[in-house]
Amino acid sequence: MNTDTIFALSSGAGRAGVAVIRLSGPMAGATLCALLGRDTLPKARHAVYAPIRDPKTDERLDDAVAIYFAGPASFTGEDVVELHVHGGRAVIDGVLECLAVQPGLRIAEPGEYTRRAFENGKMDLTAAExxxxxxxxxxxxxxxxxxxxxxxxxxxxxxxxxxxxxxxLAYIEADIDFPDEDLPGGIVPVVRGDLASVYAEIGKHLADNRRGERLREGFQIVILGAPNAGKSSLLNRLAQRDAAIVSEIAGTTRDMIEVHLDLGGFPVTMVDTAGLRESRDVIESEGVRRATARAEDADLRLVVVDRNDWPDIDAEAARLIDGNTILLVNKVDGADGTGSLCDDVPTLWSGTSAAGMALELPVLPISAMTGQGVESLLQLLETRVKEGLDFAGPVPLTRLRHRKALEGASDHLDRGLQTDIAELAAEDVRLAVREIGKITGRVDVEDLLDIIFGDFCIGK
Structure with missing residues (x-):
């Protein structure tokens, strides 16, 4: 039971038309009465426009809109007060400084409002996340x-x-506790169908190609190719700004450069990498190593090939080609400056991956310098990203924490389904229940709470 009352700025910091300061806890109502200079609380959930004053000095701090939410019918389940004040820095600081010296009040910690809502049964951990x-x-x-x-x-x-x-589990434990009432052959075979059904549903939920997690983190697209193929120019063209340094000197890009894009409403992280080549330069070699490692984990790879080198593909880039690859033939605007796209580039490339798999990949002629072909590339990227992240049906897994717990539950159920011994099956089902309970907070998860709510902003 929380005995202290917390307060914080719950709207964004900085100059604004209106700022919201929230209080939650047993002293919230009394503090509001003190600020308004009245003996009774306003009607719950009714906005009141009135001056707010420092109870000690009677200084008028602002004219504000105040709303009182009586617990448990509030966000946190406690008495909550919202002060809608003018969003100037001096006004906000003045009100916060006034609250800081009121008895029983303290500044909220990150995520504390939502944590209190969870602890008071207003939501589970997944809703908080x-x-x-x-x-x-x-x-x-x-x-x-x-x-x-x-x-x-x-x-x-x-x-x-x-x-x-x-x-x-209740049926299995009843069978254990009351063996005289046991069904022929035991209760485990009777409930096996129910256990198998949940096991199958969890398996299907886990086999989502990590779409929910990737949607949270962003679809990863890595640009690869030999030095001076035009990777950095392509990144700048897609970002519509000079995100990467472009130079005719090979090896200019030493480290990875990331740009975050919105493609069709989906988050994308576009990564420019060091040119893939052997180098005696320690820094450039490290850049190549990092580029290779990042490319191996990418959701999609864009392999850029200079038109003058086509159809030869850099050996290091070719090693990373698989079904999640698009080949881009760059610098097709022509050295004569006519800007005409070359007609000797096929739309498909047939070859073999490093793993020996036959591949047929799309090929797009582009000019990162003039922008020719880039619109077609963006359309193709948007289609690929939507295919990779769009998810119809039940809401998908969104966190590694959920995945690990469900994998644990699946393992326990798999083992429980293999036995007819009631005691062993009961223990495995009990462990599966506990793993799922870790996700929603229906078990003792105190060790997880600081991690989960510590990522919240103060005021939420």
Whole structure:
């Protein structure tokens, strides 16, 4: 039970028309009465426009809109007060300084409002994480996923699995505790169908190609190629700004340069890498090593080939080619300055991956310098990103924490399904229930709370 009252600026810092300062806890109502200079609280959930004054000095701090939310019908489940003040820095500082000296009040820690909401049963951990994602989202697709999670879709899915496993566990434990009432052959074969159904659903949920996690973090596209193929120029063209230094000197790009884009509402991280070649330069060699490692983990690779080198592909880049690769033949605007696209570049490339798999990859002629062909590239990228991240149906996995817990639950269920011994099956089902409970917060997860809510901003 929290006995202290917390306060913080809950809107963005900086100059604004309106700023929101939130209080939560047992002293919230009394503090509001002191600021308004009245003995009774305003009606709950009704906005009151009035001057707010420092209770000690009677200095008028601002004219504000105040709203009182009586617990438990509030965001945190406690008494909550919102002060909507003018968004000037001096006004905000004045109100916060006044609150800091009021008895029983202290500044909120990061994520403390949402943590209190969780602890007071207003939401589960997945919904709390959805709020954090909603605050951090940068694209429409991220917003849609965060809203669904915040609304409880993910938590409801996990709670359904948990409830079904609890029911099966109850039957198994009843069979153990009351053997005289046992069915012929034991209860385990009877509930095996229910356990197998949950096991299959968890497996399908896990086999999502990490779409939810990738949507949170951004679709990773790495640009590869030999030095001076035009990788940095392409990055600048896609970013519509000079994000990377462009030079005719080979090896100019030594480290990875990232640009964050919004393609069709989906988040994309575009990465320019060092030219792939052997070098005696220690720094450039390290850049090549990092480029290779980043490319191996990428969702999509853009291999840039100079038109003068086509159809020869740099050996280091060729080693990284697989089905998630697009070949780009750059500098097709022509040395004569006519700007005509070359007609000797095929639309498809047939070859073999380093793993020996036959491949047929799209080939696009482009000019990173003039922008020719780049619009077609963007359309293709948008299609690939949407295919990789768009997810119809139940809200997908969004965090590695969820995945690890569900993998653990799946392992326990797999083992439980292999035995007819009730005691062993019960223990495996119990462990599976616990793993799912870790995700929603239905078990003792105190060690997880500081990590989860520590990523929130102060005021939320």
């Amino acid at each position: 959805g709020i954090a994602d909603l605050i951090d989202c940068e694209t429409a697709a991220q917003r849609r996923q965060a809203v669904r999670q915040m609304a409880g879709e993910l938590g409801a899915l996990y709670e359904d699995w948990r409830a079904r496993l609890m029911k099966a």
